Amino acid sequence: MDTIPKEIALEICRALCCERITTWQTWFVSSCWECLVLSNGKPNQMLFSKVPGNRGCAQVNAVYTRRQFAAPDSLYDRVYVSDEQC
Secondary structure: OOOHHHHHHHHHHHHHHHHHOOOOOHHHHHHHHHHHHHHOOOOOHOOHHHHHOOOOHHHHHHHHHHHOOOOOOHHOOOOOOHHHOO
């Protein structure tokens, strides 16, 4: 597996958190809640940083892989939600 740049991993992580925060059941059941609470929002302590190449979070890995194999200008090519909407 190739390395995910830290900026892209953080961007995907934030987008996933914003997407899941819309319903409290999904938010509290997801590992995103635990990751953010335990890391205090510090990227170097988040789950994706725990494995070399920023491959520590299965959810970030899945979105990154989909983006790599998606057609140009597809849904997975862009950020899901802007920071202002969270």
